[in-house]
Amino acid sequence: MSMNSTAIQQTPKSQINFEQVKKKQRMKNFSKGMLFLLPSIILFSVFLFYPLARTIYLSFFLTDAAGATTVFVGWENYVTMFTSPIFLQSMKSTFLFVLYTVPITIIISLFLAVIANEKLKGIGFFRTIYSSTMGISVAAASVFWLYLFHPSMGPLNLLLNAIGAEGIGWLTDTSWALFAIAITTIWMNIGFTFLILLGGLQSIDSSLYESADIDGAGYFYKLRRITIPMLSPTLFFVVTVTIINAFQTFGQIDILTQGGPVNSTNLVVYSIYREAFVNYKFGSASAQAVLLFIIILLMTFLQFKFGERKVHYQ
Amino acid sequence: MTIPTGRKVIFYILLIISGFLVFAPTLMAFAMSFMSNKDIMTGSLPTSLSFDNYVRAFGQFPLLKYLLNSLIISLVIMLGQLILSSLAAYAFVFLEFKGRDLLFFVFIATMMVPFEASIIPNFHIIRDLGWIDTYPGLTVPFFAMAFGTFLLRQNFKQIPKELREASQIAGMGDFKFYLTVVLPVARTSLLTLGVYGFLTSWNMYLWPLLTTTNDNVRTVQIGLKQLQTQEQLNDWGVIMAGAVIVVIPTLILLFLGQSKLQKGLTEGALK
Amino acid sequence: MGQIDLVDISKSYDKQKNVLDEINLSIEEGEFFVLVGPSGSGKSTLLRMIAGLEDITSGTLKISNEVVNHLPPKDRNLSMVFQNYALYPHLSVEQNILFGLNAKKVDKEEQQKRLIETAEMMGLSELLKRKPKELSGGQRQRVALARSVVSEAPLCLMDEPLSNLDAKLRGQMRMEIRRLQKRLGMTMVYVTHDQVEAMTMGDRIMVLNDGKIQQVGKPITLYNEPANLFVASFIGSPKMNMGKAVFHADRNQLVIDDALHLEIDPVINNVPRYPNVTIGIRAEHLYPGTAENTTHVVEVINVEQLGNETLLAFEVGAEVWTAKWPGQWDVQVGEKVPVHIAIENLCFFDSDTGLLIKPARAGKQQEVVTA
Ligand SMILES: Nc1ncnc2c1ncn2[C@@H]1O[C@H](COP(=O)(O)OP(=O)(O)O)[C@@H](O)[C@H]1O
Numbered sequence: 001m002s003m004n005s006t007a008i009q010q011t012p013k014s015q016i017n018f019e020q021v022k023k024k025q026r027m028k029n030f031s032k033g034m035l036f037l038l039p040s041i042i043l044f045s046v047f048l049f050y051p052l053a054r055t056i057y058l059s060f061f062l063t064d065a066a067g068a069t070t071v072f073v074g075w076e077n078y079v080t081m082f083t084s085p086i087f088l089q090s091m092k093s094t095f096l097f098v099l100y101t102v103p104i105t106i107i108i109s110l111f112l113a114v115i116a117n118e119k120l121k122g123i124g125f126f127r128t129i130y131s132s133t134m135g136i137s138v139a140a141a142s143v144f145w146l147y148l149f150h151p152s153m154g155p156l157n158l159l160l161n162a163i164g165a166e167g168i169g170w171l172t173d174t175s176w177a178l179f180a181i182a183i184t185t186i187w188m189n190i191g192f193t194f195l196i197l198l199g200g201l202q203s204i205d206s207s208l209y210e211s212a213d214i215d216g217a218g219y220f221y222k223l224r225r226i227t228i229p230m231l232s233p234t235l236f237f238v239v240t241v242t243i244i245n246a247f248q249t250f251g252q253i254d255i256l257t258q259g260g261p262v263n264s265t266n267l268v269v270y271s272i273y274r275e276a277f278v279n280y281k282f283g284s285a286s287a288q289a290v291l292l293f294i295i296i297l298l299m300t301f302l303q304f305k306f307g308e309r310k311v312h313y314q
Numbered sequence: 315m316t317i318p319t320g321r322k323v324i325f326y327i328l329l330i331i332s333g334f335l336v337f338a339p340t341l342m343a344f345a346m347s348f349m350s351n352k353d354i355m356t357g358s359l360p361t362s363l364s365f366d367n368y369v370r371a372f373g374q375f376p377l378l379k380y381l382l383n384s385l386i387i388s389l390v391i392m393l394g395q396l397i398l399s400s401l402a403a404y405a406f407v408f409l410e411f412k413g414r415d416l417l418f419f420v421f422i423a424t425m426m427v428p429f430e431a432s433i434i435p436n437f438h439i440i441r442d443l444g445w446i447d448t449y450p451g452l453t454v455p456f457f458a459m460a461f462g463t464f465l466l467r468q469n470f471k472q473i474p475k476e477l478r479e480a481s482q483i484a485g486m487g488d489f490k491f492y493l494t495v496v497l498p499v500a501r502t503s504l505l506t507l508g509v510y511g512f513l514t515s516w517n518m519y520l521w522p523l524l525t526t527t528n529d530n531v532r533t534v535q536i537g538l539k540q541l542q543t544q545e546q547l548n549d550w551g552v553i554m555a556g557a558v559i560v561v562i563p564t565l566i567l568l569f570l571g572q573s574k575l576q577k578g579l580t581e582g583a584l585k
Numbered sequence: 586m587g588q589i590d591l592v593d594i595s596k597s598y599d600k601q602k603n604v605l606d607e608i609n610l611s612i613e614e615g616e617f618f619v620l621v622g623p624s625g626s627g628k629s630t631l632l633r634m635i636a637g638l639e640d641i642t643s644g645t646l647k648i649s650n651e652v653v654n655h656l657p658p659k660d661r662n663l664s665m666v667f668q669n670y671a672l673y674p675h676l677s678v679e680q681n682i683l684f685g686l687n688a689k690k691v692d693k694e695e696q697q698k699r700l701i702e703t704a705e706m707m708g709l710s711e712l713l714k715r716k717p718k719e720l721s722g723g724q725r726q727r728v729a730l731a732r733s734v735v736s737e738a739p740l741c742l743m744d745e746p747l748s749n750l751d752a753k754l755r756g757q758m759r760m761e762i763r764r765l766q767k768r769l770g771m772t773m774v775y776v777t778h779d780q781v782e783a784m785t786m787g788d789r790i791m792v793l794n795d796g797k798i799q800q801v802g803k804p805i806t807l808y809n810e811p812a813n814l815f816v817a818s819f820i821g822s823p824k825m826n827m828g829k830a831v832f833h834a835d836r837n838q839l840v841i842d843d844a845l846h847l848e849i850d851p852v853i854n855n856v857p858r859y860p861n862v863t864i865g866i867r868a869e870h871l872y873p874g875t876a877e878n879t880t881h882v883v884e885v886i887n888v889e890q891l892g893n894e895t896l897l898a899f900e901v902g903a904e905v906w907t908a909k910w911p912g913q914w915d916v917q918v919g920e921k922v923p924v925h926i927a928i929e930n931l932c933f934f935d936s937d938t939g940l941l942i943k944p945a946r947a948g949k950q951q952e953v954v955t956a
């Protein structure tokens with residue numbers, strides 16, 4: 001009997017407790033989630049968000065060689081940047097470079113992915129070969145091409161000589177150097193782009209092809225009407241990544257041309273590097289970095305805005 | 315479905331020609347690394363093959379030390395990325411808490427910030443921490459990884475929620491569930507991400523160039539650059555030997571994991 | 586122990602619409618209790634609230650007379666079997682079965698003892714080293730059951746555990762689960778959308794629709810005295826034949842869907858005088874008419890021969906009714922056949938509220954004659 005009465009008395013009390021228990025549980029869930037995310041959040045804050053903010057901050061200052069701010073100059077770094085012929089040249093080269101590399105990378109990789117998507121004997125071998133450039137570092141690739149571009153011993157010029165043409169100063173001629181860097185970059189990109197596009201091709205439902213076969217569609221008809229449209233999300237992704245990569249090009253330039261000749265290959269990241277770590281002008285280098293950030297942000301945004309409409313999702 | 319023989323032949327011709335063109339630079343480097351300097355200079359076919367170039371590359375440069383450094387750094391980055399990404403992905407998939415979706419959006423947004431755009435303050439941070447020429451300086455900044463989190467999140471989402479619920483009824487906590495169920499079940503994607511992380515870390519160039527000033531922690535990529543700048547005029551065989559040493563580990567890794575990598579990356583990128 | 590009380594339980598995901606509405610229910614110890622209803626009616630939600638996997642929006646949930654609203658699943662002393670079995674793909678059958686005991690840190694000797702017992706009981710002894718993907722659907726199902734059995738929890742919850750099995754295996758597993766439950770004496774809450782499963786397994790059934798309890802009772806009660814039109818049409822196969830009925834007092838006739846006329850003896854038959862009445866009649870109560878008792882002749886529009894019985898479909902106004910005749914009848918489509926419809930076999934429902942007014946005269950329960 002006494003137990004019964006206590007049970008009855010407890011009921012209303014426990015009613016109130018539920019809300020508290022729920023609140024406590026919500027707090028517990030939140031802190032648990034945070035615990036799992038904390039390592040990433042801390043590192044993102046220290047090595048990404050803070051540096052990004054700091055870059056913007058620095059871009060309004062002059063600094064000493066150690067990177068400490070000395071004089072607030074407002075927009076002056078930006079004004080100087082946009083009136084400097086060297087930087088304008090750098091921007092022009094960068095955009096040209098993107099224009100050279102992105103379409104050609106995509107076309108070549110798409111071609112490779114399409115021919116490597118056939119069910120033929122030994123196809124695995126070819127796939128491995130095509131993806132191999134993904135495993136080759138910037139430094140190694142640059143060394144390979146440094147030799148290929150060599151003015152006297154380089155196979156490319158030997159080939160030109162063999163067909164009776166004049167050798168080209170690949171890395172020393174202002175009209176060729178950017179193109180030479182682009183070739184190196186395209187070659188390096190092929191591996192990754194190919195792999196992703198091949199994955200995209202393989203995820204296309206084979207029943208689509210089967211029903212097209214029943215309708216008697218030809219190879220190129222299927223390529224145009226099934227493969228490319230169904231591949232468009234993958235293409236969209238690959239284009240975005242290639243563009244962003246092109247803007248971040250650094251290693252090839254450092255080894256092949258050091259930005260020369262006459263700044264013709266002084267692409268934006270190399271320009272930032274030189275300004276900051278050779279000239280120790282961290283303020284103006286930061287202004288360039290901010291611009292790089294904005295460009296990439298804009299590119300991604302535009303890609304999403306215009307690319308997505310053309311994209312065909314399953 | 316069989317492919318007509320005529321078309322098969324065309325495909326094989328295309329495959330072989332493209333394969334040769336894509337692989338030619340690598341092939342050339344391999345060949346040169348075994349050739350004598352005389353053969354290279356005269357542009358003739360190799361008259362003799364030897365390991366001389368390798369012996370000299372290792373003799374003149376602390377390549378072994380560089381290789382070891384690269385290995386340590388790549389492994390540490392890889393592990394760090396796997397741990398942080400999988401923890402974060404677990405929270406985004408299996409935990410429910412306020413602000414989760416907002417945080418996920420923030421994670422995705424970090425993919426749009428190129429490392430190069432924030433490299434100046436990053437360098438200063440590492441310098442002020444006294445991490446120049448140390449392993450932490452070369453690894454810790456790369457642990458948090460939005461792409462990895464995203465890829466693993468896609469994968470974890472395919473684990474039935476009922477597995478978590480069954481373990482809840484059995485009285486298993488989140489961390490234990492993460493360790494004993496989620497990680498083993500998702501090991502294929504962890505492997506993919508691991509290979510990807512290793513490849514990119516091994517091939518890193520700009521950051522080690524900035525943050526290493528001596529041989530103690532210098533990576534093999536920067537070693538290769540040094541080798542190239544010092545030997546440029548005369549000894550291409552040695553340079554190529556160095557380059558081959560640099561690419562061998564990643565090429566092997568890629569050849570072993572190519573098909574998995576392709577599946578994993580496509581999934582992470584597109585779903 | 587193992588008794589569950591739900592008091593005014595409601596659930597809402599979006600704080601606007603109630604997925605479950607004021608559920609009051611008491612489940613007895615050792616009972617096989619079935620929750621049945623169409624998909625989306627809130628069965629899983631209710632079960633998951635009992636399990637502690639889902640928050641209770643309002644109301645009180647008691648297990649063994651203790652309020653457990655706030656307790657996490659592990660402290661409720663229950664086991665659960667999921668529709669997709671929720672087996673850990675990387676663990677062997679043995680590890681799967683022992684998963685819960687490991688998590689609860691039961692000592693190794695005890696674990697082995699229970700494992701051997703359970704595996705024996707479930708016929709899994711040969712399969713202990715296999716991985717789930719090396720098992721057939723039925724074997725996986727058994728592992729899921731074994732996991733529940735081995736926990737020795739007095740309360741077991743199952744959410745459509747048989748819906749991934751083929752029809753034959755399902756029939757067999759129904760019986761096995763039922764026997765297991767009786768043998769171990771556990772309290773079972775079993776969710777299904779399949780009324781046959783509900784009827785054959787449950788000690789008691791609760792019919793749920795749109796988050797509201799329609800009826801709770803023994804299977805046979807639900808069949809004979811469905812509380813409303815929803816239960817009437819949900820329980821039983823083929824479903825109960827329905828039609829709007831109008832009573833013409835002047836002619837002593839009941840007219841169903843403007844088509845079927847039934848003569849009524851006003852003295853004997855107590856036909857409810859409601860303005861809007863819907864009647865229902867079970868297929869097996871549309872008897873084949875004999876020379877003496879034929880009340881109607883109908884044109885057959887479809888015939889299904891099941892071997893032991895024959896289903897005949899015919900039109901009544903806008904409705905299609907089905908008669909179930911025992912044995913094999915050689916009837917062609919288009920043929921006119923005599924049927925016998927008796928007033929006492931009709932259920933009467935209020936068309937406006939859907940509620941039962943008067944059940945059919947109780948289905949004659951037959952006694953087993955023991956020699
Ligand atoms: N997590 C959820 N969030 C929002 N609505 C849900 C959720 N789970 C179930 N519902 C809704 O609750 C209702 C009942 O679902 P459920 O209990 O799964 O039904 P049943 O198991 O009877 O098929 C459905 O309308 C469903 O859409």
Ligand SMILES: [Mg+2]
Binds near residue numbers: 628629630
């Ligand atoms: Mg359900």
